[in-house]
Amino acid sequence: MANHKVRRSYKKSRGKSQSWFKRGHVGFSRQTPQEIQNMSTSAAEDSQTKRLSVREAEDVRHAAEDINGATLPYQLRPQPQNEEREDMAELDENIIVNIDCLHNLVREVHKQSCSKPCVKVAVTKRAGLCVTVQMKCSSCKYQAPPVNLTDTMKKSRGPAAGVLNDMLVLPVLKSKLGLMDVSLVLSCLNIKAPTQALLQRKLNNMSNTVSRLNEDQMMHNQQYVHRVLQLSGKEAAADVQFDTSYASRPQGGFEKAKQSFAAVIEHNTKQKLVLSTAIANKHCASKTCAHNNCSKNFPSQQSIASSERHLLLENLNNLDKKKILKIRSITTDASAQIGKALRDFNSKKSSNIKHYHCFIHRLRTLEKKIRNIKLDSKMLGTQDKTNYIKMLASGVRTRVRMELQNLKTIKSNDGNYFVTRSSQALANIIPCFSNDHSKCSKASTVCQHHMSSIGKYSVKHLPYGQHLHLSNTDSSRLKDTISSTFDTETLQYVSNLYNTNRCESLHSTIFNYAPKFTCWKRNFSGLCHSATHSRTLGKGRATVILARAFGIKVKQHSQMYRNLQHIDKRSTYHSRRKESFQYKQTRYFLRKRVSNLPLLKDSLYSSQPSSSAGDHSYGISY
Ligand SMILES: [Zn+2]
Ligand SMILES: [Zn+2]
Ligand SMILES: [Zn+2]
Ligand SMILES: [Zn+2]
Structure with missing residues (x-):
């Protein structure tokens, strides 16, 4: 009998807890707040106990491990809360x-x-x-x-509406701010924030506007590049770079990324304009959607990793359809998908787009491969093997870069000149580093050993500032690594020394606008277009254009216009500073200091006091 009663009261309390989250739920009683007030005061006088708050009561019950929720003592029954007026x-x-x-x-x-x-x-x-x-x-x-x-603005339908709500959505599209952040900012300013639904609706509309604006802008870019190439007297075909990035949200168990973005950026002008973009999206916000005309454009069953191929083809088809600018060559990282996709495209459209690989990616691979070599040779003195190979790897990478860049500047009628000369130069690197300069005069454009009599030659770039003293097996392994990473085929692929840096920096802008930890379902493509638009025109100008396209009047001398212009001015100042010699030098020394940290740690120059554990370790290290 008693057992039965307990069960019933459990059911009752569960029903109650479910209604906590319903709309219009006030406290735990159907009585008016007034009555409850009276009741609780009289009860307090009776038992001299004070009721706990909802959270405290929950915690007490949790701590008591009272899971079957028997009738609660009065004190633990949560307090009714008065809704603020x-x-x-x-x-x-x-x-x-x-x-x-x-x-x-x-x-x-x-x-x-x-x-x-x-x-x-x-x-x-x-x-x-x-x-x-x-x-x-x-x-x-x-x-x-x-x-x-x-201020008000005219609407296509209905009376003129206040303009502030639309302005509020601009920063969501033009920065990393989300809708919730905007509400938080307003709440902190003690301003009543508009409802999320209103903001979401405005954001959706504006996202469509910015996508349209950016499509137009990219077409202008194509026309501009075409004109520049024509004026320069060259064939009106552009060299472009292409790269894909994936949005991912931390999630265990299955494929993280659901969205990917890829852009085509030209190499021919100094501005490096974005010519075309494509987005793959597996998300759809609505559960009951046929996905005919929504933001989802990539099938759920396909892996997003395979979207790179689709995005490349979509971009090339877009450019092909517009018939404004032809593509001469495309530079990508060394992905197998792309080579095949490009061959397919070429044969289908009977075009001849050349495929190059990103030079920087190749150098990074080389450095990684050399770092992974386990050296057999004995180290001298206190030299550390891991540090040694690290320094050697970065030295080799720099040398390869300089050799190839120098050889690129030499003009020759021989089509194979670059490939033959560079494979000679790369084969000579390890002998030159080991103080054997017999072939340097012919094979190297960098080695300065012949100028050692006038004090030009230095070995600072080598590990511990010394020539290499490696065994024959180690030397030949290093040589093999270099020649296999830069074999004849690869050298042909990188022969223009193009890179995909611009694509990568565009991706970082995009994931600044649409942070990877937030899941943007509907408006991911809008944010990508917004980022690309800002990239082409500058953030301030792009924002003014978007605002005007959306119907917000931005007057020439208004505060908004001036502030946005100032943002552009500041960012051009910073980008110019980043290109200055002083900035590059400072950056170089800062990076040098970081890479030397493990070296300095054990040196006598270390300012860090040695720990007492180290002092008393009797030379035993773990
Ligand atoms: Zn007056
Ligand atoms: Zn009066
Ligand atoms: Zn859908
Ligand atoms: Zn040399």
Whole structure:
């Protein structure tokens, strides 16, 4: 019998806890707050106990491991909460007011003269951030007409609406801010934030606008590059780079990324304009959607890793359809998918787009491969094998880069000149590093050993500032690594020394706008277009253009216009500074200091006090 009772009360309490999350739920009683107030005060007088808050009561029950939820003692029954009253909030809040509109209000009030003014201002209409107020005087019964405190803009349908709510969405598309962040900022400023639904609707509309704007802009870019190439007297075909990036949200168990983005950027002008972009998206926000006309454009059953091929073909087809600019060559990282996709495209369209590999990626691979070599040779003195091979790897990488860049500048009628000369130069690197310069005069464009008599030659770039002293097996392994990473075929692939740096930096901009830890379902493509648009025109200018395209009036001398212009000015200053010699030198020394950290740690120059554990270790190291 008792058991039965316990079960029933458990069911009851579960039903209650479910209704906590329902709309309009107030406390735990159907009585009015007044009654509860009376009840709880009398109860408190009776038992001299105070009720716990909801969370405290939950925690106490959790700590007591009381899972079957028997009838609770009075103290543990959660306290009813009074909902705060709406009209109280109005008295103490900030609102955004346009100076021009405030002027109207003051003018209205100034007309009226009153002997005993007793003025109240009340909000009569509120649409998001846009507020209409009315002034009343209780002593002379004067009522000013309601005054709108913000600027309005014309809508395609309905009356003119306040412009602030639309402006509020601009930073969501032009920065890493999300809708929730915008609400948080407003809440911290003590401003009543518009509802999430309103903001989401505005964001969706604006996202469509920015996609359209950027499509237009990319077409202008194609026309511009075409014109530049024509004026330069070259064939009007562009060299481009292409790379894909994946959005991922930390998630265990299965493939993380659901969206990917790929851009085609040209090499021919100094601006490196974006010519075309493509987006693969597996997300759809709606559960009941046929996916005919939504943001989802990539089938769920396919792996997003295979989207690279699709995106390349989509980009090339886009460019092909517009018939503005031809593509001469495309530079990518060494991915097998792309080679095949490009061959397919070439045979289908009977075009002849050349395929190059990214030079920088190749150098990175070389450095990684050399770092992974386990040396057999004995080290001298206190030299550390891991540090040694690290320094050697970066030295070889720099040398390969310099040799290839120098050879690229030599003009020759022989088509194979670059490949033959560079394979000679690369084979000579390890002998030259081991102080055997017999072939340097012919094979190297970098070695300065022949100038050692005038003090030009230095071995600072070598590990521990010494020539290599490696066994024959180690030397031949190093040589093999270099020649296999840069074999004849690869040298042909990198022969233009193009890279995909611009694509990578565009990707970092995109994941700044649409951070990887947030899942953007519908508006991912809008954010990608917005980032690309900002990349082409500068953030400030792109924002002004987007605002105007959306119907927001941005006047030439308004605060908004000036501030946005200032953002552009500052960013051009920073990008110019980054190209300056001083900046590069500072960066170089900073990086050098980091890479030397493991070396300096054990040296006598180390300023770090040795730990007592180290002092008393009797030479035993773990
Ligand atoms: Zn006056
Ligand atoms: Zn009055
Ligand atoms: Zn859908
Ligand atoms: Zn040499």
